[in-house]
Amino acid sequence: MNNLPPVTKNLLIVNVLCFLGMIVLRKYGIDLTEYVGLHFFMASHFNPVQIVTYMFMHANFEHILFNMFALWMFGRTLEAVWGQKRFLLYYILCGVGAALIQELVQYMEYAFVLSNYQAVAVGSTHIPMGEYLNMMNTIGASGAIYGILMGFGMLFPNAELFIIPIPFPVKAKYFVFGYIVLELFLGIFMTSDGVAHFAHLGGMIFGFILIRYWRKKGQIGRYNF
Numbered sequence: 001m002n003n004l005p006p007v008t009k010n011l012l013i014v015n016v017l018c019f020l021g022m023i024v025l026r027k028y029g030i031d032l033t034e035y036v037g038l039h040f041f042m043a044s045h046f047n048p049v050q051i052v053t054y055m056f057m058h059a060n061f062e063h064i065l066f067n068m069f070a071l072w073m074f075g076r077t078l079e080a081v082w083g084q085k086r087f088l089l090y091y092i093l094c095g096v097g098a099a100l101i102q103e104l105v106q107y108m109e110y111a112f113v114l115s116n117y118q119a120v121a122v123g124s125t126h127i128p129m130g131e132y133l134n135m136m137n138t139i140g141a142s143g144a145i146y147g148i149l150m151g152f153g154m155l156f157p158n159a160e161l162f163i164i165p166i167p168f169p170v171k172a173k174y175f176v177f178g179y180i181v182l183e184l185f186l187g188i189f190m191t192s193d194g195v196a197h198f199a200h201l202g203g204m205i206f207g208f209i210l211i212r213y214w215r216k217k218g219q220i221g222r223y224n225f
Contacts, residue, residue, distance in 0.1 A: 004072070005079040007088045012068055015141060018056040019064050033057050033139050038099050040106045043133035055095040057139035067141045074152040081155065082220065090151065090210060091144045094203040098143020101202025105187075106136055138196050143203030146183075149176055150207035155220075180204060 004012070022032045038054035039046040058064035079087040110133070119126040127135070152159070153176030160169035170178075180201065187197030214220045 005076055005084065005087075007084045007091075008071060008075045008079050011071060011075070011091065015056055015058070015064060015068060015071075019058050022057060033137060038102065038138040040110070040133050040136040041103050042107070042110065043136060044130065045134045045137075051096055051099045052092065054099060054139050055141045055144055058141070059139060063140055063142075067145045070145045070148065071141070074148045078148060078151050078155070086214075086220075090147065090207065093210060094147025094150075094207045095141065095144035097206025098146070098196075098199040098203035099138070101205065102138050102143075102196050102199040105198045138199060140196070142196070143199045145203070146179070146200045147203040147207030149179060150204040151211060152176075154208070154211050176204075 018032075025032050034045065035047075036050060036053035037057055038050045058067065075087070075091070078090070082090070114120065114129065114132075117129060119128050120132040121127075122132075153172045157171065157173035159172045161172055161175055162169055163175065183197045183200045183204075186193070186195070187201065190197070211220065
């Protein structure tokens with residue numbers, strides 16, 4: 001940990017502490033995600049600060065493990081070449097961008113489908129619409145992490161990555177493109193898996209836009225390993 005750049009290290013620490021705090025509070029009957037998770041903006045439990053706070057919550061150990069591993073693996077490199085302030089800004093804006101895309105997708109679902117009903121059938125139970133909207137709650141740093149993947153792929157497109165179980169190295173640009181295609185496919189055809197695939201894409205989209213903007217302004221360059 002001592003060799004990690006400060007922003008990456010502190011993001012890792014904050015995320016882990018929030019995850020542990022969530023587990024402890026659940027033992028006392030308090031679900032922290034109900035307060036800081038990202039609710040649908042038309043739900044009564046929505047609070048604008050959730051657009052930022054949601055990215056420090058995780059559903060389970062596997063969820064935080066994947067996100068923190070990717071942050072450690074790719075984030076430290078971006079921070080090293082960009083510096084602390086730009087990297088932190090990029091991380092937060094990608095997370096916020098993912099939240100905005102998720103809200104947009106949920107609004108489209110509400111406008112075209114849910115608004116026609118007063119209650120939603122969940123199993124054998126019919127849940128009133130107001131209560132159901134509060135159940136639309138998104139958590140996780142994945143949007144910011146997918147933005148980091150996009151950033152790494154754009155800055156180091158020819159860097160070779162060893163991805164288990166692929167038996168040969170894959171260039172970062174193909175790795176990122178593969179994730180885009182995968183998330184788009186899952187977002188369209190796996191709508192009931194409980195994963196915010198379009199939020200992942202939102203983080204990548206905002207990351208792409210930010211990097212293109214910074215390059216146009218001559219503020220960052222292109223690198224290769």
